[in-house]
Amino acid sequence: xxxxxxxxxxxxxxxxxxxxxxxxxxxxxxxxxxxxxxxxxxxxxxxxxxxxxxxxxxxxxxxxxxxxxxxxxxxxxxxxxxxxxxxxxxxxxxxxxxxxxxxxxxxxxxxxxxxxxxxxxxxxxxxxxxxxxxxxxxx
Ligand code: 5GP
Ligand code: ZN
Numbered sequence: 150x151x152x153x154x155x156x157x158x159x160x161x162x163x164x165x166x167x168x169x170x171x172x173x174x175x176x177x178x179x180x181x182x183x184x185x186x187x188x189x190x191x192x193x194x195x196x197x198x199x200x201x202x203x204x205x206x207x208x209x210x211x212x213x214x215x216x217x218x219x220x221x222x223x224x225x226x227x228x229x230x231x232x233x234x235x236x237x238x239x240x241x242x243x244x245x246x247x248x249x250x251x252x253x254x255x256x257x258x259x260x261x262x263x264x265x266x267x268x269x270x271x272x273x274x275x276x277x278x279x280x281x282x283x284x285x286x287x288x
Contacts, residue, residue, distance in 0.1 A: 151196040156247035160194050169221075174207070175214040184253045185261070187226040191215045192249040200237045200248055215250040228254035234264065242267075 150157045158164040159178060166178035169189055180188040193211050197203050203211070219231050232253045236243040255261060 151247075154196055154247050155245050156190075156192050156249060157196050160192060170214065170218055172214065174210050177214060177218050180251070184251075185226075185228075185255065185259060187222045187228070187252075187254045189218055189222055189252045190249045191218055191252060192247060197248045198246045200235050203248065211248070211250060215252060219252050222252055222254050226254050226256075228256055230255045232261075232264065 150161055155164065159166045160176045166181075168176070168178050170177040170191075174194050175191060176194055177189055177191040180190050191211065191214050193203070193207055195207065197207070200208075215233060219233055222228065223231055232251070232255060234251055235248065236251075239246075253261075
């Protein structure tokens with residue numbers, strides 16, 4: 150629990166939410182400003198500001214819960230698919246600095262697009278081997 154963190158307060162019940170799932174380490178609840186009906190946020194109970202701060206076991210637990218919730222949300226709203234993702238960092242659109250996975254159910258004709266509609270920058274692809282090498286070196 151981190152003082153002044155909105156989602157820590159939601160996880161601990163200090164601020165009310167529409168809970169859809171809870172276990173020892175994960176809390177999932179409806180997004181109050183949904184992108185589509187059933188839009189759910191899946192958050193670790195432990196406070197992590199950023200996805201890269203998480204440990205392997207916490208990531209595994211979080212994403213297994215997100216997988217289960219995705220299946221349930223799609224079933225509940227007869228969705229044909231969903232977008233599942235994290236806004237990681239303020240520059241990427243993260244407004245609440247407590248890691249959470251968005252599960253956004255999708256239907257044919259809903260007017261939405263795919264993940265590359267979030268950002269599209271002109272990128273030189275002449276040296277993709279060099280690009281891959283930079284990432285390999287950073288790992
Ligand atoms: P982010 O931009 O950090 O990835 O997503 C934060 C999400 O939290 C937004 O989609 C926003 O609609 C949602 N949100 C903001 N305040 C509240 C709140 O008080 N309760 C709930 N349930 N969702 C919230
Ligand atoms: Zn928090």
